[in-house]
Amino acid sequence: MKKAITKRAVDALKPGEYITDTDVLGFVVRRLPSGRLSYGFRYAKDGKRRWIKLGVGIPPDAARKAALKHAGSVAGDGNPLPERQARRVEAMTARTVNDVLDGFLVHARSKRLRSVAEMESLLRRHVRPKLGGRRVNAVKRSEIADLLKGIAALPSTRASDGQSRRVADKVLGVLRSAFNWHQIHDDDFVSPIVKGMAQTTLKELSRDRVLDDAEIRTLWQALDQCGPPAYVRLVRALLLSAARLNEVARLQWPEIVGDVAIVPATRTKTKIDFAIPITPDVAALIGEGPGEAGGFVFSTDHGASPFSGFSKAKKRLDAEIAKLRAEDDLPPMPPWRVHDLRRTARSLLSRAKVDPDIAERVLGHAIPGVRRVYDQHPFIAEKRDALERLAAVVRSIVEPPPANVVNLRKSEVA
Structure with a gap:
């Protein structure tokens, strides 16, 4: 706001507010977030805006005297900016x-x-x-x-x-x-x-792509014909864990404690450690232990580095999916992304009648409200049960019962 900078005026300033003086052109005061008052003088020289710090926490009268001195220099076609500060400004404006x-x-x-x-x-x-x-x-x-x-x-x-x-x-x-x-x-x-x-x-x-049962089945079959094995195991683990790509792709053996993987906060979206129970189906994809170099679980160089080359592997997988669907007289599979598996897994958790609150915890989503602060229960057992139900649904999709298997209850009713 524009008004005379007086003690009464500056005392009424709230943090973040400022006053441009109406008497001395360029004289400014601002209340810092800390509550202290910062005075300055701004002017233009050679087409460039300049700023001189007059002081913090000093009386307004003292700041006004300093501003008047600089204003007089500007009026006399001088440059009141101290030489040291002038060099700093020039250096800043010269930065590319x-x-x-x-x-x-x-x-x-x-x-x-x-x-x-x-x-x-x-x-x-x-x-x-x-x-x-x-x-x-x-x-x-x-x-x-x-x-x-x-x-x-x-x-x-x-x-x-x-x-x-x-x-x-x-x-x-x-x-x-x-x-x-x-x-x-x-x-x-x-x-x-x-x-x-x-x-x-x-x-x-925003995306809402979810793979249907036929697409999941084709994907699972196509993975049998693709490589490298680390990519195949990784894609299946993503569907069975409902985790984010970065959380699983960079998983390291030291992060697996017993039958739980602890993803560090640096790789989670919520910036807190995230526990993923390892079900038998996921354990089968991970393997028995670290390779020669220890390190990363999903790797093509014995754990020395995490799997890379996602684009090429995805292209090979899409080509195999297209081939299988053509052989089965199915229409081409609509475009999909690896992250769609996470959305698909969440939908399958609902099909498995997993409590929505537990399903969200499986995905590592932040729980809203005060529960996030006060409810510190790890929910390991609950998440494990949910993931085991998810694995059961996936198995029923990718390994459907033979057509000649008869539902006994239905046959008895008939």
């Missing part, structure tokens, strides 16, 4: 997009974010070649919009419309985070990213 991205990635690694590798890849392929050498303070909204439109127009074999709009939105998310991080360290930088730049809508991103 690449400089900011490098700093942000260092910050992301220090936070041990799971998506750092994907961030680096997206920035290397899509952002650095186009904007990397630009001064970050000079990047315009129109440049960001053009960048995203160009990415969205790239051909894609994964999206139904053949475009990479989802990739564009991932790039937008990384850029938004990087620019927001930079804003904290540069008083003169304002992020060029605004609402409305996303290339997809929430409705488009």
